[in-house]
Structure formats: C-alpha cells, structure tokens
Amino acid sequence: NAGVTQTPKFQVLKTGQSMTLQCAQDMNHEYMSWYRQDPGMGLRLIHYSVGAGITDQGEVPNGYNVSRSTTEDFPLRLLSAAPSQTSVYFCASLGRGRGDYEQYFGPGTRLTVT
C-alpha cells in the first residue's frame, strides 16, 4: 500500500491564482480530511469527508473547496489564492482497527502564495 499520497510537494502561487492539491489513499478508508499546519497554530481542520459524495466544513474552510467523487480521492481547491493561505497542507484518512482508530497522514504540500 502506498498509504496517503499528496501532490505536489511544493507549490508557489501568485495572489489570485487557483490550484488543486491532490490527495489519494489506497486503504479503502471512508473518512478523509484536510489540515493546514501553521507555526504556533498547530494543525487546523479545513474540510472533511465521511464518504464518497459527502463533505463538510472544518474549523477554517473559507477560501477552500473540496469534493469526494470516489473513495480514493479527496482534492482540495484554492479558488483565489491569498498570502494568508501560505501554509503546509496535510491530507489524512482514518483507519479503524481493534476497537480504536488512527489517522494516516500524507507527506504534506508546502504552499507559498506571493
């Protein structure tokens, strides 16, 4: 299993540009989520999905869209990039086992908006 994969690893955008951060998992997990990691702020939930066709907002959803057309993929779209969206973005999926559960994280995408 590749686990959770993210592309690209790095990206530089100009203010106003749009782009999509890709996330895929091959573990057949129903639950997937996106976080952003900022110094001194920890990780904050942007959007999440409990299954194909179902998405919901997290703590900081403004400026981001998601869709979940398949179980495997959960792309994050920045509609009009702003410098405040400079961050490291992590995708995660939730696995269940032995009565408890663990979130598996992707390697992250470092985004800079100038």
Place this chain on the structure above:
Amino acid sequence: AQRVTQPEKLLSVFKGAPVELKCNYSYSGSPELFWYVQYSRQRLQLLLRHISRESIKGFTADLNKGETSFHLKKPFAQEEDSAMYYCALITGANNLFFGTGTRLTVIP
C-alpha cells in the same frame, strides 16, 4: 466546544533526563485522546492513543479526567526523540482537533 492546550511551545531537556510534555483538554463528551509526532522532514504519525494504554518508544500517557490532562512522559530522553509533538482530541464526528504543538529538543 472542544479545545486542546499545549502550554509549552518549546521544551529542551538533556539526554537521559526525564521529559514531560503537557496537554490539557476541554470536551463535553467522552474524550478520546492521542499523541502524534512529527520528526524532521517526515509526515505526522501516531505515537500513542489513550485507549490502548500502551508504551511506544518508551513514552506513556495517562488520561486524567479529573485534571482533564493527557501528559506525555518518558523517563530517559534520547536524541532521536527530538521532534514536534501534538496532542489531539477526536470528536464523535471523527474529526481530530490538535493542540498547537511542542517542539522537543534533546540536548546530547
């Protein structure tokens, strides 16, 4: 609303010394807590979950509901323990809420 507080942004200890990373939480439901670790240039990974009551890499964490705490402890710190540590709380909707993290540096 839920909240996870990690009061120390930075923590430095000498190799072989005990280490304790503090975590306090606020949650109206029955809490399920985790510690995640992020080593340099690596992805976030699960270190401990309170349900399993296990010791991983010498670390332990006990949930204290009276004090609403879930501190991470290790009796003898090693250099390879240097990393960013996040305490996290999971809600009924399976969303993880993270603290702001503590960067642990173990001095040789």
